[in-house]
Every structure is written in C-alpha cells, then in structure tokens.
Amino acid sequence: MKNIVDILARTPLFGGLPDDQLQAIRAIAVTRRFAKGEIVFFEGQPGSGFYVVMSGRIKIFKVSAEGKEQILHIFGPGEPFGEVPVFSGKPFPATAEAIEKSQLLFFPKRAFVDLTSATPSLALNMLAVLSLRLRQFTVQIENLSLKEVPGRLASYLIYLAAEQAAADTVELTISKGQLASLLGTIPETLSRMMAKMAAIGLIEVAGRTIRLLDRGALEDLARTGKLIGTDG
Amino acid sequence: MKNIVDILARTPLFGGLPDDQLQAIRAIAVTRRFAKGEIVFFEGQPGSGFYVVMSGRIKIFKVSAEGKEQILHIFGPGEPFGEVPVFSGKPFPATAEAIEKSQLLFFPKRAFVDLTSATPSLALNMLAVLSLRLRQFTVQIENLSLKEVPGRLASYLIYLAAEQAAADTVELTISKGQLASLLGTIPETLSRMMAKMAAIGLIEVAGRTIRLLDRGALEDLARTGKLIGTDG
Numbered sequence: 001m002k003n004i005v006d007i008l009a010r011t012p013l014f015g016g017l018p019d020d021q022l023q024a025i026r027a028i029a030v031t032r033r034f035a036k037g038e039i040v041f042f043e044g045q046p047g048s049g050f051y052v053v054m055s056g057r058i059k060i061f062k063v064s065a066e067g068k069e070q071i072l073h074i075f076g077p078g079e080p081f082g083e084v085p086v087f088s089g090k091p092f093p094a095t096a097e098a099i100e101k102s103q104l105l106f107f108p109k110r111a112f113v114d115l116t117s118a119t120p121s122l123a124l125n126m127l128a129v130l131s132l133r134l135r136q137f138t139v140q141i142e143n144l145s146l147k148e149v150p151g152r153l154a155s156y157l158i159y160l161a162a163e164q165a166a167a168d169t170v171e172l173t174i175s176k177g178q179l180a181s182l183l184g185t186i187p188e189t190l191s192r193m194m195a196k197m198a199a200i201g202l203i204e205v206a207g208r209t210i211r212l213l214d215r216g217a218l219e220d221l222a223r224t225g226k227l228i229g230t231d232g
Numbered sequence: 233m234k235n236i237v238d239i240l241a242r243t244p245l246f247g248g249l250p251d252d253q254l255q256a257i258r259a260i261a262v263t264r265r266f267a268k269g270e271i272v273f274f275e276g277q278p279g280s281g282f283y284v285v286m287s288g289r290i291k292i293f294k295v296s297a298e299g300k301e302q303i304l305h306i307f308g309p310g311e312p313f314g315e316v317p318v319f320s321g322k323p324f325p326a327t328a329e330a331i332e333k334s335q336l337l338f339f340p341k342r343a344f345v346d347l348t349s350a351t352p353s354l355a356l357n358m359l360a361v362l363s364l365r366l367r368q369f370t371v372q373i374e375n376l377s378l379k380e381v382p383g384r385l386a387s388y389l390i391y392l393a394a395e396q397a398a399a400d401t402v403e404l405t406i407s408k409g410q411l412a413s414l415l416g417t418i419p420e421t422l423s424r425m426m427a428k429m430a431a432i433g434l435i436e437v438a439g440r441t442i443r444l445l446d447r448g449a450l451e452d453l454a455r456t457g458k459l460i461g462t463d464g
Contacts, residue, residue: 012366012420016320073367076423084367087360088248089353116355121321123348123355128319130362134244135305135316137369140418144376186372188244191308 004029004054004105011052013080016129021122028111034098041082043095049108050083056102062094074099086112138188145185150193151225152183154218157203161212168215172208236261236286236337243284245312248361253354260343266330273314275327281340282315288334294326306331318344370420377417382425383457384415386450389435393444400447404440 005022008014014025031054034040040051043062051058053075060073060081072094075081085092086109116123156179160170172179180190194210197203202218204211212218237254240246246257263286266272272283275294283290285307292305292313304326307313317324318341348355388411392402404411412422426442429435434450436443444450 013363073371074424076427079420080363084360084364087356087363089356113352113356117352120345120349120355123352123359124319124321124345127355127358127362128316130359130366131245131312131319132316134362134366134369137366137373137418139305140416141369141372141376144373144416184372184375186369188311192306195308 007054007078008052008105010078011080012130012133013052013083013126014129016132017122017125021119021125024115024119024122025107028115029105029107032104032106034102034104036098036101038098040096040098040104041092043092045092047082047086047090047092047109049106049112050080050086051096051107052080052105053077054103054105056098056100056104058102058104059097059099060094061097138186141186142189142192145189145193148225149183149185149189150197151222153190153193153197154202154222156183157210157212158215158218158222168212170210170212172210239286239310240284240337242310243312244362244365245284245315245358246361248364249354249357253351253357256347256351256354257339260347261337261339264336264338266334266336268330268333270330272328272330272336273324275324277324279314279318279322279324279341281338281344282312282318283328283339284312284337285309286335286337288330288332288336290334290336291329291331292326293329370418373418374421374424377421377425380457381415381417381421382429383454385422385425385429386434386453388415389442389444390447390450390454400444402442402444404442 005019005026008022008025008029009017014022017025029052032051034056040058055077058075058081059071060075061069061071063069073081081096082092157170160166160172161168164170174182176190177187180187183190185193194203194205198205202212202214202221204213237251237258240254240257240261241249246254249257261284264283266288272290287309290307290313291303292307293301293303295301305313313328314324348358389402392398392404393400396402406414408422409419412419415422417425426435426437430437434444434446434453436445
C-alpha cells in the first residue's frame with residue numbers, strides 16, 4: 001500500500017493542494033475494504049460521504065425498470081467517486097459495487113464539511129484544482145475534436161438546409177449545448193469552431209440563425225473533414 | 233444585454249447552482265467595459281478577482297524573454313477567466329487583453345471569499361458543479377481518444393521494445409501522466425485503455441513494466457488503430 005497522502009495528491013480532486021491540507025484531508029479519511037461483488041452504496045441512499053479508490057475496481061451502475069443493468073463508470077486506483085451527490089447534498093444517483101477485491105478511502109460528509117468550514121482556503125484551493133483541470137480538459141477536447149467535428153458540423157448544416165428547404169439560411173432547432181453533444185464535443189469548442197468558420201467566410205452566425213455563405217466549401221468540409229487553416 | 237443571472241447559470245463555474253446562490257453571486261459582480269486593445273490585467277499582478285465574459289473576446293498571453301507573444305487562450309461570452317490564480321491565492325500567471333470591445337463581469341476576491349464563508353454550501357455546490365463537469369469531460373475525452381490512442385499506445389510500446397532491445401518486456405521511462413500527454417489523452421483514459429488491452433491478452437502491466445503478450449496483435453493495432461472490442 002502506497003502512502004495515502006501520495007495517492008490523494010494524485011487524485012483529480014486534491015492534486016495540487018498544499019501538503020498541510022492534504023494531511024488534514026487524510027486525517028478524516030477512513031479505510032474500507034470490500035470483497036468482490038460487495039455493494040458500496042445503493043442508488044437512492046443519502047450521500048453520507050464520498051470515496052477514493054486505493055486498489056481494486058468499482059462499477060457504478062443503474063438498473064432499468066426491465067431489470068437491465070447500465071454501467072455508467074468503472075473507477076480504478078486514484079479515482080474519486082460519489083463526490084458529486086455528496087457535495088450537492090443529493091442521494092446517490094446510482095449503485096456502486098466492487099468488481100474486484102477493493103480498498104477504498106471513505107470521506108464522511110460531516111467531517112469534510114466541518115473541515116472546509118474550519119479551513120476556508122481548502123474549498124478555494126479545491127475550486128482552483130478543479131478549475132485548472134477543467135481548463136486543461138477543455139483544451140484537450142478541443143485538440144481531439146478538431147479532427148472530426150468541423151466536418152460533422154458542415155454535414156449537419158447541409159442536412160438542416162435540406163430539411164428546412166432553405167437555400168442559404170438555416171435555423172438551429174436545438175440548443176448549442178445539444179448540438180455540441182450531437183457532434184461529439186462541448187459547447188466551448190463548438191463556439192470556437194463556429195467563430196473560426198465565420199472568420200474564414202464559410203458561415204455567418206446570428207443567434208440560432210446561420211447563413212451558409214460558401215456552400216461548396218461546406219460540402220468539401222463535410223466530405224474531407226479538413227477545415228482550412230485548422231488542419232491543413 | 234441578456235439577464236446576468238441567465239449568463240451566470242450557463243458558465244462552467246456556476247451552472248447548476250440553485251437560484252438563490254446565483255442571485256448572491258450576481259450581487260457581488262461588478263460590470264467592467266474594455267475597449268479593443270485594452271489590458272484587463274498584467275502577468276504578475278496580484279489576483280484581486282476573476283472575470284466572466286459577457287460580450288467580446290479576451291486574449292490571455294505571455295511574452296517570452298525574446299519579446300515573442302504566446303497566446304494561451306481566447307475566451308468568449310459565458311467563459312470565466314482568472315479564477316484559478318484567484319482561488320489558489322497566486323498572482324495572475326499571464327496577461328489578459330480585450331481583442332474586441334468587451335463587457336466583463338468582475339468578481340472581487342474579497343467579496344467572493346466572504347460569500348463562500350457566509351454560505352458554506354456555495355463552495356460545496358461549486359465543487360459539485362466542477363466535479364460533475366470534470367467527469368463528463370473525462371468521458372468525452374475517452375470517447376474521442378478511443379479512435380487513435382490505442383494505436384498510438386501500441387506503436388509506442390513497439391518503439392520502446394526496439395529501443396530497449398527487448399523481446400517482450402519494456403520499462404516505461406516516463407510517468408503515466410507524461411505518457412498520457414504524449415499520446416494525446418489523460419491518465420484516466422490511458423489507465424482504462426491499458427486495463428482493456430490487458431483484459432484481451434495484448435499486454436500485462438506491473439507498475440512501469442509492461443509485457444507484450446501478443447506482438448502480432450499489437451502490430452496490427454499500431455497499423456490499423458482498431459482495438460478489438462472497442463471500435464469494431
């Protein structure tokens with residue numbers, strides 16, 4: 001078993017916190033062991049605390065009305081789980097089961113809330129950690145999205161034009177958040193891509209109305225996926 | 233100008249907060265207007281507060297010793313910036329300049345810290361918001377990574393075997409975090425991919441030592457990028 005503070009320092013929740021705060025968090029953690037197949041918590045139970053996996057693997061799943069199991073996540077060493085419902089004061093939205101013999105760190109909600117109240121900079125530092133990571137992930141998603149999303153967006157606009165029997169102006173019928181998810185990216189990246197496509201004269205965006213300025217170039221983009229000035 | 237609370241509700245920092253907390257955050261916000269080319273803050277200045285873009289566009293950049301400008305981010309409507317240094321108590325690590333006429337909401341650090349101290353559930357709710365978004369982004373990166381990363385990982389392992397003149401056992405000479413970044417993904421996704429490749433009998437992982445169990449299949453994977461059971 002590695003040093004617990006070392007493991008905490010590498011989790012997305014706590015990585016980058018000063019050492020004294022890592023020690024304080026370590027002090028409220030309780031080690032819990034689970035056999036293969038044992039349930040950690042059930043969907044609907046109050047979120048009494050959250051977990052970090054030390055060893056083993058935890059499956060998070062829901063069971064449909066027809067009894068079908070849907071796996072939402074599988075978490076391994078260093079990964080936290082259950083913290084979203086615990087922080088937001090909601091019951092666990094899914095069931096957690098150990099799919100291997102697992103050792104977990106349990107952080108009781110009461111102790112964690114007391115700790116953040118007593119040490120206001122802890123919550124701020126955790127917000128900094130998560131904000132920074134979110135920003136890094138946004139860049140990562142943008143880099144990964146650049147290969148396919150512009151082509152998919154062009155295809156979608158051409159499809160909309162056909163569906164709306166419009167020559168060059170289409171109306172988005174879904175929100176930008178929904179469109180981002182449909183294209184396999186996030187709203188921030190979609191906005192930047194649309195700004196880029198506008199900057200090179202492919203489209204003009206006014207709220208949910210999009211003018212297709214260069215139909216030929218959009219069709220090329222839909223076919224090849226290459227956005228001039230981005231990939232080529 | 234849209235309703236400020238509506239805009240706050242759609243930023244990654246505050247989206248999903250209860251309405252009374254959005255109102256409380258709105259109450260400490262100050263509107264600031266910047267002309268095109270105007271500096272919002274300089275690198276090295278103390279982080280006196282953070283911003284959310286209402287309209288316009290903000291460039292975040294550093295200037296190298298040789299005077300070369302490196303753009304780190306460009307933020308547009310709805311996006312927060314400056315919050316990481318402000319939350320972590322550090323000076324601004326880069327300079328922010330309005331590249332269009334811009335309207336920003338400014339959140340003074342002092343008022344924000346007082347608000348989170350007076351309302352402990354605000355910081356917890358913000359942690360829940362950021363955690364949830366981080367989890368969604370992790371899934372997104374995993375989905376985007378599945379197309380290319382297994383092939384790149386297989387190529388890298390084959391390259392390592394040649395470099396280390398090893399028949400079937402290689403030693404990772406960089407950390408998993410560095411390897412993830414080299415392959416264009418994040419550590420969580422890399423771990424899951426390695427677990428999957430181990431589960432289908434391609435490799436065996438023990439710390440930094442990786443045994444290549446099926447060299448032929450790894451070479452196929454490196455060539456085609458198709459991980460059996462993942463893509464096909």
